[in-house]
Each structure stands twice: as C-alpha cells, then as structure tokens.
C-alpha cells in the first residue's frame with residue numbers, strides 16, 4: 001500500500017515499510033490465537049459468575065426492606081413448608097410454620113422440602129472457622145519447613161528428593177487427603193468428625209503449596225543480606241528472622257491466598273473429617289468444656305452446596321438454596337483473599353528492596 | 354568481650370597467658386596466619402599461606418582474579434563457615450593470639466570484632482538509621498540515647514553524616530552507590546570491631562566516591578586494623594602500609610607497600626604490578 005506521503009520517500013526509506021511476509025502472517029495468526037483463547041476463557045468465567053450472581057442474588061437480596069434476606073444469612077437450614085391458607089400461598093421455614101399453625105389454630109397440610117428453608121449461617125461460620133484454623137496450621141508448619149529447607153538443610157540428593165515429593169504432593173487429589181485425614185485424625189487419633197480433624201486435613205492439603213511458595217520467596221532474598229547480618233554478629237536464626245522472613249513475607253502471603261481459595265472450596269477433604277450435613281447448634285453453643293470446641297463437627301458452605309445439590313430431591317426450592325449458598329461462598333472467599341492482598345500490599349510498601 | 358564462649362576456660366587461659374601474648378607492644382601483630390591451607394571440596398584454594406598483619410595498619414591484598422584473596426579474607430572472620438564444601442587443610446589463623454578455628458570460639462563474638470565490608474554494597478532495605486544500629490539491636494541494645502549516639506558517631510566516622518543527617522529515616526537503598534558503601538562501613542563500625550575486612554569496597558564506585566572511601570580508610574586506620582582487597586594498584590599504593598601479592602592461591606610476597614611497588618623481590622610480583630599479566 002503506497003500512500004501519498006510515502007511517494008516523497010527514497011527507495012531505501014520505503015523498503016523499511018517492508019512487504020507482507022510469512023513471518024508477519026504467522027505473527028498475526030499467533031496473536032489472534034492468544035487473543036481468542038483468552039477471550040474464550042474470560043467468557044466462560046463470566047457466564048459462570050453471572051449465572052451465580054443473577055440466581056444467587058435472588059436468594060440473598062429481596063425487593064422490600066431490608067433488601068437483604070436476613071433469614072438466609074443468619075438462620076439455620078430448615079425444612080420449607082409450602083401451602084395455601086385462606087386463599088393466599090405461603091412459603092415458610094419450619095419454625096415460622098409452627099408459629100403460623102399455632103396462631104391459625106387449624107391444621108394445615110403443606111408440601112415440605114428438606115433443606116430449602118431457613119438460612120446458611122452455620123455453614124458460613126463453619127467455613128470461616130475451617131479456613132482460619134487450617135491456614136494458621138498450614139502457614140506455621142509450612143513456614144517452619146520452608147525455613148529449614150531453604151536456609152538450614154544441606155543441598156544435595158536428599159533435599160532434591162524432598163522438594164520433588166512436595167511438588168508431587170501438590171498434585172494429589174483432595175479426596176486422597178480426605179481419606180488420609182479420616183484414617184489418621186478421625187480414626188487413629190480418635191478425634192472423630194471434628195473441627196480439628198478438618199483443620200489438619202485441609203492444612204496438609206495446602207502444605208505443599210505453602211512450602212514451595214515460601215521456600216521460593218525465601219530463596220529469592222539476596223544472599224548479600226544474610227552475609228551482611230552474619231558479618232555484623234548475627235546468629236543464623238537472627239539473620240533469618242530480621243533479614244529474610246520479613247522480606248519473604250509478601251511472597252508467602254501470595255501462596256496463602258491460593259491456599260485460602262483451595263481450603264475454602266474443597267469438599268472432599270472435609271466430607272469425612274469435619275463436615276456435618278446438618279447441625280442445629282452453632283460451634284460455640286452447648287459446649288461442656290472449652291476444648292470441646294475443637295472436637296465438634298461443623299457445617300460448611302461447599303459441603304452444604306454438595307448436600308443440597310446431590311443428596312436431596314431437586315426442585316425449584318433447593319435450586320434457590322444452591323445458588324444462594326454459592327453466591328455467599330464466592331463473596332466470602334473474595335473477602336478473605338482481599339484481606340490477604342491488602343496485607344501483602346502493606347508489607348510490600350514497608351519492605352521495599 | 355571474649356572470643357571464647359566458655360567463660361571459665363577463657364579466663365583461665367588468659368590468666369595462664371596461654372592464649373594471649375605480647376599484649377602491650379605497639380603495632381604488634383594482630384592477625385597471624387601460619388601454614389594455612391584451604392580447600393573448596395577437592396580444590397585447594399590457598400597453599401601454605403604465612404603472614405602477619407600488624408595492628409592499626411592498612412594491609413592490601415592484590416593479585417589476579419581467582420587467586421584466593423577473598424577466600425583468605427573470609428577466613429579471617431570465618432564467613433567461609435557458611436560454605437558447605439569449604440574446609441581448612443592445615444595451619445591456623447590467630448587473632449589477638451586466639452586460634453579462631455578453635456572449637457570454643459564463638460563465631461558471633463569473632464564477627465563482632467572482625468567486621469566486614471563486601472564488594473557489592475548491601476544495605477538492608479531498612480532506614481539509614483536502622484541500618485547503622487542493626488548490629489546493636491541484635492545484641493539487645495535498645496536505649497534510644499545509646500542508639501542515637503552511635504548513629505551519629507558511626508555516620509561521622511564513615512564520612513556520611515553531613516549528607517544524610519536530615520533524612521535518617523529514609524531507606525538505605527535510596528542512597529547513591531558510594532553512599533551505600535559508606536553506609537555499610539558505618540554499619541560495620543557500629544559494633545565497634547577491632548579489625549575491618551574490606552573486599553574490593555570500591556569496585557562498583559565512581560572515582561569521586563572511591564576517593565571518599567579511600568579518604569575514609571585513611572582516617573579509620575588510627576583506630577582500626579584494616580585489610581583491604583583491591584584490583585586497583587594505585588589504590589593499594591595510596592591507602593596501604595603493607596601489600597601482599599597472591600598468585601594461584603599462594604602468597605608470593607608481602608612487604609611494605611613502597612617496597613612492593615618500587616622494588617619487588619619476586620619476578621611474578623614485578624610482572625603483575627607492571628601490568629604484564631593479570
């Protein structure tokens with residue numbers, strides 16, 4: 001293509017514009033390949049999110065004051081009663097239904113739908129407890145072993161073998177961890193189905209991620225910082241504590257963000273170790289001793305989604321529950337992730353190198 | 354402060370005069386290296402090195418790349434302990450009469466007394482103030498007045514005070530390369546060492562910054578014993594009293610700097626300083 005201003009240019013200068021070549025063609029095709037691939041993924045993700053937000057939003061929000069479905073967020077799962085009375089149709093969860101019947105003073109025949117009334121507050125509480133506890137365990141154990149691997153252990157075959165097995169462990173299906181947790185914590189340790197068994201099972205599941213990411217970020221700290229502090233009379237541990245860990249922390253937190261998402265979302269590891277399909281009491285209710293807190297099963301959002309979508313007869317009422325729970329679940333994971341990201345940004349600002 | 358951890362033993366050793374010798378002589382030998390062989394794995398890096406480093410003198414190590422200057426320097430404060438494959442073949446290094454590779458020697462105490470400045474300036478990603486007081490903080494010293502006093506004294510000692518006194522809380526990394534290197538020197542001074550080891554402290558600096566550091570070395574030698582590795586002949590000539598020439602892991606010649614540069618005894622030394630190889 002020769003435009004007007006190009007006519008004034010010398011032939012040497014014109015040759016700079018070049019001709020369409022094979023290389024250019026390939027460049028275009030490859031570029032479009034990447035672009036289409038990315039857009040496709042984005043479209044899939046967007047359709048999932050929109051579906052959940054649209055349908056879940058209908059459960060979580062409502063058109064009249066207070067606009068948020070308070071019962072859904074603060075109540076326990078209950079059976080839903082659907083019935084007609086005096087020409088009006090009602091959908092009431094079990095407890096409201098009893099009150100209604102009392103006041104009406106007549107016997108009412110209703111269709112009942114298990115798990116479709118009430119709310120998911122115990123699941124929210126359970127998931128938050130599971131995430132916080134297991135991440136605390138995973139980060140503690142993970143950072144300790146990462147420090148050992150990157151700072152203290154002697155490089156060699158053994159260390160490489162350990163690293164390789166940790167990486168492989170990261171690819172083990174979560175159900176395997178679930179069964180391991182059941183065998184180890186629930187049965188062998190006799191912890192039964194409990195919060196603490198779930199914590200350790202989930203922690204072990206994310207440990208490989210936490211360890212390798214923490215080790216990576218520690219090894220990225222320049223050797224000069226360690227040397228300098230040792231040369232100033234620091235012991236090895238002092239050097240690590242003051243000049244390695246603080247600067248590796250943002251990287252470690254990044255790994256924990258991935259960990260949080262996995263821990264919060266997995267059903268398989270808690271299915272046999274920590275999760276109850278239904279429990280009336282909240283974790284802090286009805287405890288005889290303070291330590292009983294750790295030895296009780298909890299409800300959890302992902303397991304609840306599983307139960308309402310796979311364990312009971314499906315209908316429009318259970319579907320509402322599923323989407324509402326998924327919506328809240330996404331919201332909570334996003335919240336916890338956001339906190340970690342903010343923490344990381346703050347740390348990055350504090351220690352810039 | 355003692356090099357030996359076990360206080361009882363140290364005390365008795367001092368009393369019997371077993372470890373300490375010629376304590377009072379002026380410009381006595383402070384570091385003594387005798388028949389020192391050093392290995393990285395199977396590879397021998399130092400061969401039978403013998404030298405005496407005098408108190409309050411500047412000693413320069415020169416020699417072609419890979420001849421073992423840094424290795425020997427790092428042996429003096431046992432920084433080589435960190436390298437897994439490193440080991441001593443035979444011989445010993447004494448500081449102040451104490452064999453520093455004695456099992457009872459605490460490397461932490463040793464490194465407090467034998468400070469080190471690295472080739473690549475490596476300030477901590479902390480404020481200038483925190484960089485200087487780091488060595489004190491890890492000793493558990495936290496009294497503000499003591500720290501403030503030390504920051505001013507050491508930054509003045511490192512000829513950096515005037516340039517940074519108004520921004521002590523900015524990051525050490527915000528300084529220029531030359532300032533960073535002087536900050537590292539100030540940081541080393543804060544733990545009040547007797548000996549300062551400097552491994553090519555000016556190799557990354559421009560001529561002006563180099564001149565400043567050299568000037569600083571001049572003023573420091575009144576109080577410190579300095580060992581400096583350098584590739585710059587003029588620098589060795591300018592700052593040092595004694596010069597040691599290494600070649601292929603061997604100490605070829607060590608003498609007064611003038612002597613080395615004017616009339617070296619060995620052929621190889623002559624060839625190196627006149628630039629015929631290296």
Ligand SMILES: Nc1ncnc2c1ncn2[C@@H]1O[C@H](COP(=O)(O)OP(=O)(O)OP(=O)(O)O)[C@@H](O)[C@H]1O
Nearest residue numbers: 393398416417418419420421422423424425436438
């Ligand atoms: N960590 C190490 N592991 C194995 N070999 C090493 C190690 N450090 C140094 N060496 C070897 O020891 C020899 C001496 O190295 P050294 O760093 O002391 O030389 P140098 O005189 O300081 O050189 P330069 O002037 O380049 O700094 C070299 O052959 C080097 O390859």
Ligand SMILES: [Mg+2]
Nearest residue numbers: 422423424552
């Ligand atoms: Mg060197």
